[in-house]
Amino acid sequence: MTESYRQTDESELIKASIGGDKEAFGELVNRYRKMVARTVKGMLGDSVYSEDIGQEVFIKLFYSLSEFRGEAKLSTYIQKIAVNLTLNEIKRRKRFSSMFSQKGDDEMHEFDVADVDNEEKRDAKELVNKALMKLDPKFRIIVTMRMLQGYSTKETAEILELPLGTVLSRLSRAQEQLKEILDNL
């Protein structure tokens, strides 16, 4: 469907998308869907509900593309949208669970590892999912940015709009917490 735009420059794709070109926007979605999936699914769990947030990220991107000035990279811009929507969803779930359910945050996630064919790999993915869900959300987001996205601490600080010192201290506390969690898994 988006074959004709495979080699097209990102700025051209943005311009065409603003102009209402469906295929151009489709190519942008294809280029960044995995990146968004890592953030959303890393934070909310590999569940079907994450798909809705993923869709919301790209719908929001489409309506805000005309405001994108190109001062930052498009990936950073999309990542910020994904982080904000995911954190809002976590807050919403917390409110919901405190009002209507006695379940803890980690019990609200459903895991879907059916897409992994190899058993060893499925175990590895399950291990990571479980460990992430046991982490406090403020540490989970840092771990997701570092471990799943491969961002540097500076890039993580920029995306999360946090001071570098805060990211470094949360990173070290997340590492401690994660060690403890992984030892018990």
Place this chain on the structure above:
Amino acid sequence: MNSSDIKKLIIDSLDAGKESEGISGKLENEGISYDFRNGFTDRILDKVFTVSPAIIREIEFTRRFSTVFYRIAITGVAAIILLLISIYFMEGTLSVNSFLGITDSFDESTICLLTGK
């Protein structure tokens, strides 16, 4: 790679001094990769490009309204600041009397003016 190797890799990825890009690639090779279901892009495109004209008009209106609102607000704030500066230079103070323009009048004449006596 066994589970203890993966655990080590996860912990290493959080070392502030280490480059985590390579580690995330290794984890991806071990099956720790994420993507949305098939047809994800098509579902988004359907949602985005089948919006009714009424919704598009509403979005356009909201966007334009907020732009106009900010412009009016900024002009208003600028006018208030100019007014305050001019009052300060003309009256030498920013008291309530200077705002009302009655710094030079006596209390008795104000009472006469208001009561008509």
